[in-house]
Amino acid sequence: MENHKNNKIGGNENMKKSITISVESEKLSALNMYLEQKSLSLDDELNKAIDSLYQKFVPQNVREYIDMITGTKEAIKPKKLSVSNLQNDSRNQNAL
Numbered sequence: 001m002e003n004h005k006n007n008k009i010g011g012n013e014n015m016k017k018s019i020t021i022s023v024e025s026e027k028l029s030a031l032n033m034y035l036e037q038k039s040l041s042l043d044d045e046l047n048k049a050i051d052s053l054y055q056k057f058v059p060q061n062v063r064e065y066i067d068m069i070t071g072t073k074e075a076i077k078p079k080k081l082s083v084s085n086l087q088n089d090s091r092n093q094n095a096l
Contacts, residue, residue, distance in 0.1 A: 023031075035042055054063070067073040 032042060
């Protein structure tokens, strides 16, 4: 695997890794030919597949943590409560 450093806005560095897979040359040629007919690229399709696997197998809280430390998404902010919301919540609890 190779390491590639990508500079993020705000000075954060995020390491990207490259993976190498073995594919029969005939299959790869056929795949590239049919992807080109649909104006698609193998790199884009593989990145979509990796993203799909990541979403499927990495728990949500881990993805959120990774997003937060890499700066890829804005951190999830806690919901602001107003006094009226707090009063309504306490009334709802008292009703139980």
